[in-house]
Amino acid sequence: MSQREKYAIEIKNVTKIFGPDPQSALDLLKKGKSKAKVQAETGHVVGINDVSIHVEPGQVYVVMGLSGSGKSTLIRHVIRLIDPTSGEIYVHGTDVLGMSLPELREFRRTRIAMVFQKFGLLPHRSVIDNVAYGLEVRGIGKQERRMAAQRWIDTVGLSGYEESQPHHLSGGQQQRVGLARALSMDTDIILMDEAFSALDPLIRSGMQDELLKLQAELNKTILFITHDFDEALKIGNRIAILNDGAVVQEGRPEDIVLNPTDPHVEQFVADVNKARAIHVHTIMDVDVSESCEFSVPDTARCEDVLPLFADHEWVGVVDSEGNRVGRISARRVIKALARYHKAVTTGP
Amino acid sequence: MFPDVIDTKILRFWVDDGLTWVVRYWGDGFEAAAYPLLQLLISIERFLLWLPWWFIIVLLVGLAWLSTRNWKLPAVVFVGLLFLGVMDLWEDSIKTMALMITATLTAIAISLPVGIVMSRSQPFRRIMMPVLDLMQTLPSFVYLIPVVMIFGPGKIPALIATIIYASPPLVRLTDLGIRMVDPAVMEASRAFGTTPRQRLLGVQIPLALPTILAGVNQTTMMALAMVVIASMIGAGGLGYQVLQGIGRLEVSRGLFAGLGIVVLAIIFDRISQSFGKQLQARIGMAEKRT
Ligand SMILES: Nc1ncnc2c1ncn2[C@@H]1O[C@H](COP(=O)(O)OP(=O)(O)O)[C@@H](O)[C@H]1O
Ligand SMILES: [Mg+2]
Numbered sequence: 001m002s003q004r005e006k007y008a009i010e011i012k013n014v015t016k017i018f019g020p021d022p023q024s025a026l027d028l029l030k031k032g033k034s035k036a037k038v039q040a041e042t043g044h045v046v047g048i049n050d051v052s053i054h055v056e057p058g059q060v061y062v063v064m065g066l067s068g069s070g071k072s073t074l075i076r077h078v079i080r081l082i083d084p085t086s087g088e089i090y091v092h093g094t095d096v097l098g099m100s101l102p103e104l105r106e107f108r109r110t111r112i113a114m115v116f117q118k119f120g121l122l123p124h125r126s127v128i129d130n131v132a133y134g135l136e137v138r139g140i141g142k143q144e145r146r147m148a149a150q151r152w153i154d155t156v157g158l159s160g161y162e163e164s165q166p167h168h169l170s171g172g173q174q175q176r177v178g179l180a181r182a183l184s185m186d187t188d189i190i191l192m193d194e195a196f197s198a199l200d201p202l203i204r205s206g207m208q209d210e211l212l213k214l215q216a217e218l219n220k221t222i223l224f225i226t227h228d229f230d231e232a233l234k235i236g237n238r239i240a241i242l243n244d245g246a247v248v249q250e251g252r253p254e255d256i257v258l259n260p261t262d263p264h265v266e267q268f269v270a271d272v273n274k275a276r277a278i279h280v281h282t283i284m285d286v287d288v289s290e291s292c293e294f295s296v297p298d299t300a301r302c303e304d305v306l307p308l309f310a311d312h313e314w315v316g317v318v319d320s321e322g323n324r325v326g327r328i329s330a331r332r333v334i335k336a337l338a339r340y341h342k343a344v345t346t347g348p
Numbered sequence: 349m350f351p352d353v354i355d356t357k358i359l360r361f362w363v364d365d366g367l368t369w370v371v372r373y374w375g376d377g378f379e380a381a382a383y384p385l386l387q388l389l390i391s392i393e394r395f396l397l398w399l400p401w402w403f404i405i406v407l408l409v410g411l412a413w414l415s416t417r418n419w420k421l422p423a424v425v426f427v428g429l430l431f432l433g434v435m436d437l438w439e440d441s442i443k444t445m446a447l448m449i450t451a452t453l454t455a456i457a458i459s460l461p462v463g464i465v466m467s468r469s470q471p472f473r474r475i476m477m478p479v480l481d482l483m484q485t486l487p488s489f490v491y492l493i494p495v496v497m498i499f500g501p502g503k504i505p506a507l508i509a510t511i512i513y514a515s516p517p518l519v520r521l522t523d524l525g526i527r528m529v530d531p532a533v534m535e536a537s538r539a540f541g542t543t544p545r546q547r548l549l550g551v552q553i554p555l556a557l558p559t560i561l562a563g564v565n566q567t568t569m570m571a572l573a574m575v576v577i578a579s580m581i582g583a584g585g586l587g588y589q590v591l592q593g594i595g596r597l598e599v600s601r602g603l604f605a606g607l608g609i610v611v612l613a614i615i616f617d618r619i620s621q622s623f624g625k626q627l628q629a630r631i632g633m634a635e636k637r638t
Contacts (some may be wrong), residue, residue: 079539108541120536123631124554134540167632185540 005093008189008221009055009078014087016073016245019044022085035244047073049245050087055238057188060215060222064232064268065242071225072117074242075193078223079112080104091189109138113182117194119174121166121181128153128162130177134185145184152180155214172203179207183214193225208235229268233257233277241265254282258336274337275303283336284317284326292316292327302333309333371497382504385454389503393446401438405429408615415622424618428611437586437608444575444585444612447503451510451571456564459515463522463560464548473523480516488513488577496581506583514570518563525559526552555631561624568616572609586612 004010017025017038025044028037035046048070055061065071076082077089080096089096091111099107113134121130128149129136135145153162156176166174175195182190196204212235215222226232232239233253240250241264248262257277260266281298295316296305308315309330317326396404408429412422432441466473488509495505495512529552537551553560579587586605593602 081535081538105541105543108539110541114536114539116532116536116539118530118532120530120532120539122533122537122551133537137540137542137546165630165632 004090006056007054007090008057008059008092009053009061009223010088010090011051011053011074011077012088012090014051014074014077014084014089015049016047016070016077016082017044017085018047026085046070046245047082048077048242051242051245051247053240053247053250055221055223057221058219059237060212060224060235062224062226062232062236062239063242064226064229064236064239066227069242070245071227071242072193073245075114075191075223075225078191079108079114109134110185111187112189112191113185113187114191114193115175115178115182115195117197119166119178119198121174121177123166126163126165127158127169127177130166131180131184133181138185148184148186149180152184155183156180156210172199172207175199175207179211183218187220189221189223191223191225194227195224196231197227204231211235229272230276233272241268254278258282273303275306275333276301278302278336280305280317280328280333281326283332284328285332286326288324288326290314290327292324295324298325302336306330306333367494367497375498378498379500379504382499382508385450385507386504388453389446389450389507392450393443396442396446397439401433404442408619411619412615412622415619415626421618421622425615428615431611432608435604435608437589437605440584440586440589440605441608441612442585443583444572444587444609447507447510447575447578447583447585448568448571448612448616451507451514451574452564452568454507454511455515455518455567455571458511459518459563459567460522460560463519463563464526466519466523467526467552476519480519483512484516488574492577492581502582505581506578509581510571510574510578510583513574514567517566517570518560521559521563521566522556525556525563528559529555558624558628558631561620561627565617565620565624568620569613572613572616575609 015026015029016022017029019025019042021042022044025038025042025046028041029046029049033041035049038044038046051070051074053061053063063071063074073082077084078091078096080089080099083097091107094107096104096107122133125133128146131153132140132145132149135148140148150162153159156179158173158176158180161169161173166177169177175198178195182192196207199207208231211222224232224235236253238251239253239256240247241256241262242248243262243264249256249260249265254277256265257269257272257274260269278301279298280296280300280302283302292312292314294308294312295318296308298317298319300317305315305328314327314329316324317328319325405426409422409426412425413419415421432438462476466476491512492505492509495508499505499508533551533555534547537547542550575583575585575587576590577587579585579591586608589605590602590609593599593605
């Protein structure tokens with residue numbers, strides 16, 4: 001049990017099949033038939049297929065996949081907006097599938113908040129009443145919930161729009177309302193289903209930065225869904241890649257970029273800006289004997305050190321306390337970018 | 349000629365005898381059950397007749413202004429009401445208004461719950477759809493006869509016939525309005541731990557309100573369309589004047605009373621439509637549609 005409680009979210013062998021008789025389709029699936037085969041033979045759609053993921057507290061865990069790969073189906077399972085055909089789901093060790101309806105409502109009201117791709121704002125309510133909605137459902141008094149809502153409206157930068165109607169705001173502003181609504185719940189887990197996908201690239205990038213900033217302050221557990229591999233690399237501590245409802249690879253962003261184990265993943269990796277994805281500490285030389293004129297922190301990415309190679313052959317890498325942990329050269333970076341599989345030993 | 353397969357005479361006897369039986373044994377019960385309806389109609393009628401004429405004008409012109417924030421509709425309403433007064437149609441108009449208001453209120457009280465249940469229960473909707481189709485396509489004279497037989501001529505059968513005729517669009521639009529609520533909004537509401545009741549009252553009904561209001565508007569219009577027929581079985585008011593005009597071949601009487609009905613139709617149609625548009629604009633539906 002203690003093992004179970006270690007994880008904020010644990011999804012274990014969850015399969016979801018849409019259709020009138022999911023059990024028969026499940027048998028076929030278990031015999032190893034593909035999603036397409038099952039659909040052709042039974043007319044049942046495989047939403048997700050035997051997915052297991054473990055999200056540790058404080059992590060930003062990204063599930064990435066193309067449209068139709070089952071991302072939304074997966075994240076909906078965490079708060080049981082969908083019941084699985086088979087499998088188990090635990091949140092902080094609590095069996096979500098074992099909850100009664102009132103328990104489930106209480107769980108949704110107090111333990112988890114969610115941000116939606118299509119925002120899901122209440123169009124007949126003002127911004128502040130939207131942000132306070134979750135607290136209202138929880139039964140918090142008007143005064144108190146509006147005060148909490150105001151704080152998060154200020155945090156996401158919407159001060160002055162409290163009394164506006166959602167449809168008078170831009171897409172980016174509406175999603176800030178969605179984000180503030182989730183944050184105001186003050187839950188330690190937040191689910192985000194393609195929360196930024198509907199936004200313009202520039203605004204999306206800004207929202208990603210803000211999310212990372214907020215996460216550094218609040219240290220929430222975030223399960224983040226996206227179809228954008230660059231976004232996954234930018235914000236994820238860990239990434240699971242879904243294809244046809246099944247996880248094809250799971251790991252740290254740089255491991256996936258350096259070592260794609262699946263042709264489907266390789267396609268994503270081929271298009272990605274690897275200099276941004278790869279942290280220098282994963283490809284550095286752990287030799288610390290020779291001194292370097294210039295050092296970067298071990299959180300730096302390849303793109304951060306590239307300009308330094310104009311003047312230095314070797315650049316040092318230091319940990320958060322300032323101790324040298326290794327060094328890196330242009331050669332190593334270029335090798336990694338050219339995707340020589342794990343050319344060097346990994347860092348700490 | 350199509351061959352005689354069955355003897356329809358027997359079938360007709362069955363129906364007729366059945367109805368006679370119902371009238372004989374249950375007639376009083378039905379009448380007693382409909383009595384509160386009559387009370388409602390009479391009180392509304394008395395109240396409206398008790399109000400001074402200028403107060404009703406101020407009230408309706410005020411509503412027209414509130415619904416549009418514009419002088420055009422209030423002016424139309426004002427001229428229309430003056431026409432009713434000047435043409436000596438005031439009292440009949442009030443009686444017709446009372447019938448329409450009573451029928452509409454009753455239709456709302458019945459149709460809203462029915463529409464709500466339809467929107468949540470597929471089997472119930474499957475049963476109700478043909479019933480509504482029947483109510484809308486069956487010529488009103490067909491159910492006028494049994495209704496009159498059961499209740500006797502008078503205001504109650506007129507009211508009931510009007511309600512039967514005017515309810516279906518409101519039921520349909522309530523059902524439609526609730527089912528059209530954006531599933532993304534419903535899901536978000538569910539994710540925050542709402543109960544079905546909280547979703548119904550806090551999300552579905554407020555978002556379906558413009559559609560429901562369109563239904564109320566149609567119900568009012570259909571109730572007005574019934575007033576001439578209703579007056580044949582005992583409802584007074586403008587419809588009765590039209591009927592008299594026909595009976596006595598007084599074209600003028602029929603024409604003016606008919607115009608009076610048109611005036612009422614315009615007033616209530618425009619005011620309720622404008623309120624609907626206001627509501628739509630508030631929740632951003634108007635923009636989405638265009
Ligand atoms: N309610 C449903 N009924 C039937 N099929 C569904 C339903 N929801 C999702 N699906 C199917 O499940 C698969 C995964 O969908 P989804 O989870 O929405 O994918 P994603 O979010 O990655 O785009 C798709 O093939 C989709 O058509
Ligand atoms: Mg999706």
